[in-house]
Amino acid sequence: MAYILSRAAQYMLQEYNIRSRDPPWDPNSDFASISSDLLYIESQFELGNPVRKLMADNHTGKSTVDLASSGLLVFSRALFYLSHCLLNHPFLLRHRLDISGTRPPATFLARSFDFGRLCAKRLTRHLRDAQMAGCRLNASFYGYCAVVAGAIQALYLHSPDKDVQRESVECVQQTLQTLEESDALTQFSLDTSRFSILTSTEPEIPQLDQVDQEIMWSLVDYSTMSNAVKLTEVYRADFPPTVDTSLYSWLDLFSSEGIVLAEGGNFESQV
Template structure:
């Protein structure tokens, strides 16, 4: 046991050193206003706003920023990051804890590292990227020294911090991908050590119970998204998730409790339409399918056996069957305007926390189809089969990939037209996959298709350029 702890400590020290080294390799920050999404509503806590004391607060000074700057960054987090797609905090509880100095410093710094890229406060003019790296490194130093020592009991705040820092490293570019992979895995193990995958917190308030669930499901979602690559298997096994899915946003804001379905119940199609789960729960269910898509097309993993993809007993057919089920469940054919209309508030503001999961679940749905039917990935998969692929199957898959790439861009276009922002870092990956399919169609022999593909490709590149102002990994995708 002692030698294991020593090895873990050596790994943590190595990560700490690499974080300090990478600070010098980050390019100069972009202007804080470049590419920033439109302002969204911040009136989500039932009209109650929690502000720190106007007097000098040593706890505020410890963060190295003025009080008004800290509040501006926290506002930016809940405007642009909460539920897009991760849901780590009950906003009213977090703001109250910040006022009462009850939030661990490492967690506040992790929130600042995540949100400062969206903050328009002049304090960060031309240096938001530089400051985000500083906040992330300081948070990691604190988490290593305060939480990863013998005798310390794991807490939910530790999971929140490590998950946010793992996300930060993953979106900071390739130089930090190695540490990101370790941190996400660490967040998974700490969450499991806290028992977050179980319904074992009945002694807590409904709001606290739901926050625990959402922290676990956010880590699950992060685990599935960062595993969309070769040699990156997910760390969480679906069979170990014994807690219910998240409840709807309004119920959580009001601090009420409600019984929802489990992931297994939802994905096994035991729900009727009247039992439709909330948008964030839908995100989790589609992420589960995305994980299977990634295993199938990127890691040559078979659950049902080595059947060719056109075989009805293949993993390909099983995944597509589940996607067809969720096409009806998510009402994919329903116009985006109708889906988002209830979340357009007065004076053109929008409820980004409620609308974010609706947009993201649809984007993940289209991403699943794009990955499963991507011409390059599917050809690679077919090459492992001993049978010749039917021409009709190849054409059908190519048409499906093109259709969902078009629908991906239409989803983003319509959402932005209505004033909603789809700007999470993982949206860059989704648009890159769709864009690669669109790029192939620019060489189509059919002239109208070729022209449409050229327009959509420019649209995809323009979108990636916009969100690339906030996410370094997206800038890398554009230049690849």
Template sequence: MDLRKRSSSAASTPDKVFLEACDIYFRHCHNKPYGFFNAELFQQQAAKNQVPLHLRLALIATATRYSSRSQWRERKQSTIDSYARCSWELIVTSPNGFDDDDVTVIQALALLAVIDATAGRRRGAWVKIGMAVRISQDLQLMLEPGSGFSNMERDERRHLFWSLYLLDRFVGCSFQRPPAIQDSDCRLNLPTPHYSRNLVPYTTLKGLLDERNRDLSMRPGMFGISIALASVLGRTIKCMMNEADKIEAPWHLESAYRAICTDLEFLKELAVSNSPVLAAPGQARPPHEMQDRDREQIAHMVLSHTLYHLSHCILSHPYLLGLKMQSLSRSDMPPTWLEDTRATCLMHAGSVITVLVEAKAAGYMPVPSVYSYCILVASTIHALYLHSDDMAVGQSSAEYLKTSLEYLGEVSELWTYAQTMASALRSFAVQCGRYSDLLLRDEPLVDELTTTESAVLCSVIDYWAMMDPHNPVFDVAQPRTDGPLDLLDVGPGYLTPPTPGAVGAIPLEAAMSHSPGHKTSDLVDPDILIHYPVSIMSPMASEEGGSPAWDWDSELNAMID
């Protein structure tokens, strides 16, 4: 089949396969968190069959993951990969694929990058993200759109660029993987919520993070706050994982470490003040009456809280702190600074797990694949405390690990590499007796770690490394031991489902994170309690009593012919 000879508008009406794929995509993926499209503009183009073939193929490949159609349940990944390969071939072989002044190639590349990343094709994902970023810069998406674009086109370009920014920051959660987009180049306004577009002014990323203008009355919306937190996460990665030659004592007020902490606390407070308005008891709308904008707000609300806690986990991770402190004089370090910082780190690790697990238990299935990485990072911190002298702390950490393994096992139905992370977590946990002994003492002994042990500790906090099936963490697993690790025997069961009367509530608190025996830092208030109605995010159900709408043996030919 020569895709290059096929026209994107050969038929007068769009095919049923593509339209159903659109329904699935906009239900499960759009603005959760990536908003690659303006929904209204895209629907208009789809109805007129004006969506080019490379983008249709990429969107079907993406939507396939979330469909429950029985015809291809056993060959879901191969179906996804087939569509993705066809889309990629069209892009790279088109004589003018990179010359057209439209954004469809960027949109397709972004979708294909996510597919590659979650399938373990790391270099393919890296290349596609890089291409998408460079093309977006060539089209000047990092600048405010001109008056020649319609309102919907301006909205789409703004959301597309910032979604690329999120994707770029997420895959950059790694050692020696610099981001392709620099904050200083982003002069584009942040996306403003549809419901307040005419009520609040636009703001830029620089304006939102300007320490001279900290105003909690700002209303950038949850998407904008997520972007700002992703920016701070990028600075956290640079500070703790990619600046070995630039050593600043993190307890100094002028250090990058303290500046990041300050920004995180401001953005947390801003996220709380911008979160969806709470419904009065008994007045919450049932899930089927929720608007798309409500679901998208919830998606970014969950993302913003997750990024806040993840940044703190990386900022104060015992291994990364140990690396930093190797070359620092501790003569002026406050007496309780290290103890308080470790307690704060453990608290935030519990909060990451609590936010995502409770969101899922309330009926919201956290879709972004990056959440598996967030759970892993948090769980490795709890793994280090399995052997704590405080039995209550060790028991609490073991329970967190069990919950994390259940979560990863369940989302592996969507993201197969989540199971790889679960295996890595199990392998890591059985080695943590030695790591804990070296890292959790008053004088961390990082230099006593072997090369292999250092590689393992790096790999479990490196998103890029965890996409690699040859991760070193799998090669050094030790025999099982007795003790708290017995709690890691997790079966294929599910996390606690929502009770019938509470399906509309999503408590995002850190109640589980107050570990006995640890102090709470005055800088951090992890208690974020938000109740908001959410919809069940289960896959689109098959039609009962009728033939499935998608014929997965002939749909590709039917779409193109």
């Protein structure tokens, strides 16, 4: 999962073409390849089972909770949902389309945006359920996940579909209640009307001005977010999850110097 997320981050955040410059809907594109890998991984995950049940099954017959294995259960699912959020993020995907210079099929944006919103909701609820199950999620990575998911949902706060709007309000409120502090997401959620055009299924929309583009980038760029939101303290918790440190090399994709792996498997932002 860490490897797949690294590919998604390179493709969507760093504009790096791993295989080709084909448009996302082309079966030979990086987008299609990464999505296919995620579909295979999904078949291996027990996504239908809540985190609490997986943790209980994992600890059956044990006298104490294995923090390392529990952390990996939570971590791997977060990687999975985050990968989909990056691939189907309305702002990032439209930026990718601008790079390819091609007009998408009529249904491509609608399907991608709907799925991205669904994965953002599932990521938000996954983090909430993990906390309720007793996991400590104060690692900066989880704060990043929450902000990315919350920002996607915030784009739909002015949706003409009242059911979508209501669900988005619920998810954004849930994210803000869980986060210890996130000034960027809080301010963004207060005024998203001018950004909602990003969720339109029309292939061509008016370009955001430079300031608004910078706002959107600040909500997906790990380094910027770490400095502005203090992600090391973003979740209410007493101690970080213990996980396999060999999985964290992909974090350099977000920032070459924004974060380091601290002794004991914790993340600390260099601010």
